[in-house]
Amino acid sequence: MSGVSWPRENELNEVKEIVSAMAGRGPEEVRVVVSPYRICPLGAHIDHQGGTVSAMTINKGILLGFIPSDDTEVILRSGQFNGEVRFSVDEVQQPKPIRKKGEPHATDSPKLQETGNWGNFARGAVYALQSRGISLTRVLTVQALALLLLLIENEYLGLKNGILDQSAILLSSHGFLTHMNCKTKAHKLIPSPKLNGEQSDFQKSYKILLAFSGLKNALTNSPGYNLRVVECHEAAGILLNASGNDKLEPRLQAWASGNLKEFGKLISASGLSSIQNYECGCEPLKQLYEILLKAPGVYGARFSGAGFRGCCLAFVDANLAEEAVTFVTEEYRKVQPKLASQIITEKAALICEAGDCARALNIGVQAADSAISLGKGCSRKCESEFCSVPPFLRYGKYCGLLYSGCPGEKPCDGLDACCMKHDSCIQAKNNDYLSQECSQKFISCMNKFKTGGRTFKGNKCKVNEVIDVISVVMEAALLAGRALHKP
Known part of the structure; x- marks a missing residue:
């Protein structure tokens, strides 16, 4: 964004x-x-x-x-x-x-x-x-x-x-x-x-x-x-x-x-x-x-x-x-x-100018310039709000559309770690969110966590529901990446 x-x-x-x-x-x-x-x-x-x-x-x-x-x-x-x-x-x-x-x-x-x-x-x-x-x-x-x-x-x-x-x-x-x-x-x-x-x-x-x-x-x-x-x-x-x-x-x-x-x-x-x-x-x-x-x-x-x-x-x-x-x-x-x-x-x-989709913003974000964009805000606490609707989802420190963990922050659980790895993968791909490699790795990571991962203390979300929500988005990104020949 x-x-x-x-x-x-x-x-x-x-x-x-x-x-x-x-x-x-x-x-x-x-x-x-x-x-x-x-x-x-x-x-x-x-x-x-x-x-x-x-x-x-x-x-x-x-x-x-x-x-x-x-x-x-x-x-x-x-x-x-x-x-x-x-x-x-x-x-x-x-x-x-x-x-x-x-x-x-x-x-x-x-x-x-x-x-x-x-x-x-x-x-x-x-x-x-x-x-x-x-x-x-x-x-x-x-x-x-x-x-x-x-x-x-x-x-x-x-x-x-x-x-x-x-x-x-x-x-x-x-x-x-x-x-x-x-x-x-x-x-x-x-x-x-x-x-x-x-x-x-x-x-x-x-x-x-x-x-x-x-x-x-x-x-x-x-x-x-x-x-x-x-x-x-x-x-x-x-x-x-x-x-x-x-x-x-x-x-x-x-x-x-x-x-x-x-x-x-x-x-x-x-x-x-x-x-x-x-x-x-x-x-x-x-x-x-x-x-x-x-x-x-x-x-x-x-x-x-x-x-x-x-x-x-x-x-x-x-x-x-x-x-x-x-x-x-x-x-x-x-x-x-x-x-x-x-x-x-x-x-x-x-x-x-051209805009972006409807979305929930990170509260308390301090932007370096006059515009708010992906990666400008960072989280230091384990979130569990808006568990069900993709544009508004906030989970852990790294799972969300418009915020991510602050540099050096440890993920809250295995699912949050999957989101952190996906962020890193996307950055390595020049912020190409339709990268097939990143989408596939993210989906695989979530599936592994779904079979037996432990969540963080105080989590208000149902982990499997959060994974289902994110999976729908990532599967769509994977299909779009294939259609547009994104590596």
Whole structure:
């Protein structure tokens, strides 16, 4: 995850201070989960039809700071929305379609009710677990987690979207374009090419520009999106073939080869397809799309989502990104002065970079520079938190996505030693996490420990469950390594 420029240390510290004050606990107790925003360059708005799509994340998103409580009550506050959310995980959550009209949640503040009940997303997580009979300690693969997230929107919120957003946020990796088959749920990561011998040089050659329309209405508050999904179901077969869905994979070669001009043309064509073939979008978003196509340095542009609210995205030459921002901001103000006036000027168009997957960060990490990346934080104590969900797993000193044992630290048990050896192997392979050799050795090491290894004192996790969770991830890495011919 090196090279990811978000979140920055000051952002993490701010979240920890707020949550610490809210809970009356020390900032060192605050855990932080990172959830990046996603973009969909090619094939958007066909995930609910079982089509193939592409996605990646950016270096901006949502930070969730929390402290585990000793009871069942959940208390939530937002840095963006007003009000406070309170509910218990023991409460039976009723999905939106069967709740009585105008029936508020008893513990929601009036301010929250005015802002569209943003707490419903958190309640939906409880609903998803309750409705599928899943305990909080059950092993969940990333794919299973994505399906639970889809359940929140489809059943609890009543939004008939597909699996694109959830999968993109969970599966994306920095420097890769994620290719997903929304029918089979299979995915693969398309690597970016090396420029001047370095993959990072290619990442520096472009920026991702987000231009906001000023439209904020939630998709769940408007019938437009769900109506379009129903209409798409009726003509899915014809549209998917006519719009080139079956040709998406060959088009991804433009990315893999580093041909940003061709990749940009394909993005713009995908945007036009959303407008013409799917009749998506509204007037402000269509105008914003046209403005972006004329902006300096823009390779290609399209709606960021379905085009009913939010923003448009563009891939732009890194050297012309600032000029493009000025052009887009000024031109959009001319055609939509009322909407443009509702947007803070410096946030009307943002320059972004590629991001990484959703993940839990090491708490108390002190970065040497302004960005948090793998290997920056280290652990000196034996952890046993988040035993079941791969992105959040923390075990021993070395088993986790974004932290490792401090130099010279002894592993907590045999499984932790396997993780330590894997870290060393990856470092020897120039941080290539798809190395077949490292993945195979790691899997073999865990299997040996599983047959009779002893764990550390105070361990709260079930060792075999932790091994199963890690094994799923490593087997996926092994398959990806074989596909990409990684030694």
